[in-house]
Amino acid sequence: MSSSPPVGAKALGLAVLLLGAAPGARGQATVPNAASVAPAAVVAPTETPRPAAGTSVGAVAAPAEVPAAGAWALVRTLRLPNPGAASLDRRGGLYVADADNNIRQFGPEGLPLNTYAPTQPGHVAQLEAFNLNTTLVFYDDRQQLVLLDRFLAPLSELRLADYLDGTVRAATLAPDNQIWLLDESTLALREFDPSTLRLVQNTPLDLLIGRTRPDFRFLRQYQNNTYLVDKTTGVYVFDNLGNYKKKLPLPGLNTVGFRGDELYYLAGGQLRFFHLYNLTERTVALPSGTNTGALRQVLVGEKFAYLFTAQGVAVYQLPL
Template sequence: MTPLRRFFSLSLFFLLVESLFFSSAKGQDVAFELVHFFEIPAPHLVDWGSNRLLFVADSQANLKTFDIEGKEIQFLSSQSRILPTLLSAQNHIRPFLFYQEAQRYAFLNRQLTEIEDYPLSDFEAQNSGNLGLVRLLAPALDNGLWAIDESDFSLKKVYLDIKNLTVSTPLAPFLKGEALEVEQLQAYQNMVFLGLKSGRVLVFDNLGNFKKEIQAGRFSFFGEEMIFIESERNALIWQNLYTNAKKEIVFPAARKILFAFQSENDLILVGKQLVWIYSLQK
């Protein structure tokens, strides 16, 4: 029996009995019950779309979507084999990819066809300031884009269509001597979250003003909570963005979680080869 088949056999057993529990802020027990799991190609980047599809950019630079049952829905084959640096499916009508190596971004349509492909070298702001070498680029909550500019260590907001730059915030005062190793960039609820490799998340408002710092691993959002992975304990943590109240679930070391997302009724956990789907028991 191969290791993967053995893993599937063990997982099938746990599928019958496994539930996850944590206590809510109101003291009520909340349970997630494992309902099924499925295999995916080795994930490079993953995001959960607002259309309840899982977007997976694999290690071959292909992009696939899967429904909640694990059925492959769409497939985009990469021609360049350049791995994307950021994948965003918050707006499933216009999924977004950024390629740091190529210094370009692409918006896709629902069929994963590129509808907008823009090399950043073409951008020259009509007002003061420009973009240098962009480390990360992510959609803003309006028509703009948030950029991490390595050339001057800054957070910038740009409107590439009208060639306008509206925000430029120096990041050096908040790095505490660290290198600018940014792994995540996401706009959410009128805030911008910048995730550093060191496990610090810098939070700014939509005008680029620094608000606070959160200690967190790879994160996603649901409602008023940030959901993140604490890799050392293999724990999944929910932290309220406004009250800082926390709740958590610790997983066995054998089930290494790389990405985690929550929807209204589901908890989606992504490992190196498998996706586990839990259903919220109300």
Template sequence: MKNWFTILLLIILGKSVLAQGDSAFQLVKTYPFEVADAMLDNLDNLYIITPQDQLKKYNINGDSVAAFNGVKRFGKLHSVDVSNPMKLLLFYKDFSRIVMLDRLLTVRGTIDLKQNNIMQASAVGASYDNKIWIFDSYEYKLKKLDEQGSLLQETSDFRILFDQSIVPQQILDRDGLLYLYDTTSGLFVFDYYGTFKRKLPLSNWNSIVIAGKNVLGISNNGINNYSTATLMESRYMFPQNFLRYYRYSLSQNKLIALSKNSVSIFSYRH
């Protein structure tokens, strides 16, 4: 009798956990087409990269508003920063080049990093004042550039600042602070002058997002939420029906999930 009670209790608890996972994600919209990658800006505009290497933009109503056909013109695309809808940053890591697009996906400028004495960059991010942050992984320095690629400021060599190797894959400029994320070493927080503030012990996350006092990221089939106020971490597991998705990314309050032939957008709580 006790064994049956234990089994019943586990079933009830299992359903409860699953229900909590389901209720954490609410479907907003599904686009029925195949894509290679997708991201949302803070105005909920959707950007997709097609298998034909075209970058397309859709507004919040799902209307196609712009397209950029030159994705592969500068080599293999490494990342797209859409944090500033007025200026997208396309980063071509292997070719040390940044391409800037306006809100209609028209090229507004390019930066050849090697011509500006940056031989090897690992990450690029938009700054709050319309400039560009970049991590020079050859000199191990965080640098700030203008749209012409001229150096505005830089930090000291990170090999002097830290006793561990740091090569960030993501740079985020949010609410007066700068976040550099290295999937192995964690999240490093700086002020706008490049002064180190603290390190957050977060590793092996993807698609890092800063939302107020929360740091969110995708890891092990769920969303992790780390509160910088309480130093506590919570987690929302993806429900079973998410098994059809093969890639995820986050915006401030949305989850983008890619399947073989669709893009689905979910709201989520944090």
């Protein structure tokens, strides 16, 4: 004859089952829910936080303060009153003309490296340091080009009046060491070979400009294209032989920069990036608390960005 479990054992087993199914049970309280899956390196909350001590059950606890995603980190501020023309090289080095038109070289983090002081006074209208081996300095008031090496030691000087009759408004150094010139007197884009000391290309601009009154401000070659900034109408784009390709409708600019496959510029207190091939545009928020009305220029490298004001240059580390 089979024997049945004692009545006390049945009651105890039933009580255990009821406790396991009770809504208030806290078994496995640390198991995340299904919505907790997050990409690698992204911290995401997986549980509803319990109320803090002394907080009523119905109240919502204040969230903990965390750094804002994508925040710019200030590295240092360079005391450089009234900075002028500026440029970045391919390694992220910063080159700036100071109020006395000396050329100052800084490392990517803003640490000073070298200084070039010209033998003659002059106004630095444009500075191009993207070519690692040669830096070009264009003095518009005395119509002169100065080429410096990577340590800012002089390599050569060119007096433009010896090679053309017009007045050059903007100049830049191409990766192949050719020099592009914007001849304002004849409204022409010219290419100059410093090794042979002669003009090798000439592109008239009068038909492109039409009846508008141009205000050329900046010239730069990037990825086999030459970009000419006209503050009145926009940015003219030419190929590496000086043939006209198109015009980007970006009026009101004094200068532009390049990073990767994008052209960037400062407009309306915002930093905007224009993709050179997809023709899409995006806006990047400037550091919190920035006085956008005081900004003169922004340069963006791979890891650092530089904000120029009348007081100096603020060096920021970009978000990773």
